[in-house]
Amino acid sequence: MTGICAGRVAVVTGAGRGLGRAHAFALAAAGAQVVVNDLGVDPGGAGGSASPAQQVTDEITARGGEAVAHTGDIATSRGAASLVALALDTYGRLDALVNNAGFLRDRMLLNLDEDDWDAVVRVHLTGHFLPLxxxxxxxxxxxxAGRTPRARIVNTTSGAGLHGSVGQGNYAAAxxxxxxxxxxxxxxxxxxxxxVNAVAPAARTRMTEWTHRDAMASPAAGFDAMAPDNVSPLVVWLASADSHGVSGHVFEAEGGRITLMEGWHPGPTADKGARWTPAEAGTAVRNMLPDLRPPRPVYGAGR
Incomplete structure (x- = not known):
């Protein structure tokens, strides 16, 4: 197959469903050989099955692409190492890693169990770190060895991580x-x-439908702005050699919109040139607050 990723080998974690599935198909359509990783758990992280990863692999192959399934746990060092090894053993190289695997266990903070905190942080944050x-x-x-690669890592963050999300303290922190x-x-x-770049996607997936069934509207006629496939073209470009020179950036992607996020920058500042008293510090803060650009509201706040 020809395309922007022809001759490249890409790994996608959590590729059995949702966004990862869309990324795997788009990368294959762009010419990449794809390692399809998925543990096959339910939206809350329970169970496990080889079927989702194998089904995506079979469909890519049926479309004329090349893919291999990996069903290991990438939040373990052994699973992450075997993921990279499978790409190298099967295709002889690795060019791109798309970290996407995750699940949700939503609770308000005071109702959030330690196990649910640990599980979500593990799959999202550790599940990014170890493959990386x-x-x-x-x-x-x-x-x-003198063979400098044109390697790409695309991480998956979220608006919850950028702005916060009520009921998702574990997910937002991860x-x-x-x-x-x-x-x-x-x-x-x-x-x-x-x-290395990160994408914060907004799309209708099994995970978002599981937690927000009442809020997810049915797609209107014509362009479906919430389709996961809308996010994949940006991911494919970031995974390609064509994205040379683009690194350390965070993108929001939703429908037909791509936004470069600017992150934290110093805002209003007060400098006394000496140690503040508590009262003086409080006065300085209150004087600066009107000059601060209003932050985007936390998702779900005020409901």
Whole structure:
């Protein structure tokens, strides 16, 4: 197959359904050989099945593409290492890693169990870190051997990580952590030919439908702005060699809109030149607040 990713090998985690599935198909259509990872759990992280990953793999193959299924747990070092090894053993190279796997266990903070906190942080944040670490180690070895890659990592954050989301403290914290991980990885891995970016998608998936069934509207006639496939073209471009020079960025993607996020920047400042008293500090803060650009509201606040 020909396309923007022809000759490249891409790994997609959580590719059995939803956004990951759309990314896997789009990468294959763009010419990539795809490693389709999915543990096959339900939207809350329970169970497990090889079927979702294998079904996507079979469909890519039926369409004339090349794909192989991986059903290991990428939130473990063993599973992440085997994911990278499968790409290298099957196709002899690795060019792009799309970190996408995740599930939800929504609770208000005071009702959130430690196990539900740990499980969500583990799949999203650790599930990004370990594949990134093992893929990055391979690319570092390639660079040191004089074969500097044109490698790409695309992480998946969320509006919840950018702005907060009521009832999703565990998910929001993990997705905010992915933002920090993306910036550090872009700074550390650039010397080895690795570019790292993050995408905050807004799309109708099994996970969002499971938690927000009443809020998810049916697609109107014509363009379906909430289709997962709308996010994939940006992911494919970021995974391609054509995205040379683009690293350390965060994008929001929804429907036909792509937004470059600007992140934290210093705002109003007060400097006394000496130690504040508590009362003075409070007065300084209140004087600065009117000059602060209003933040976007936390999702679900005020309902």
């Amino acid at each position: 670490k093992h893929a990055g180690a391979h690319w570092r070895a390639e660079a040191k 997705k905010a952590g992915i933002l920090g991980l993306t910036l550090v990885a872009a700074a550390e891995l650039g010397r080895y030919g690795v570019q």
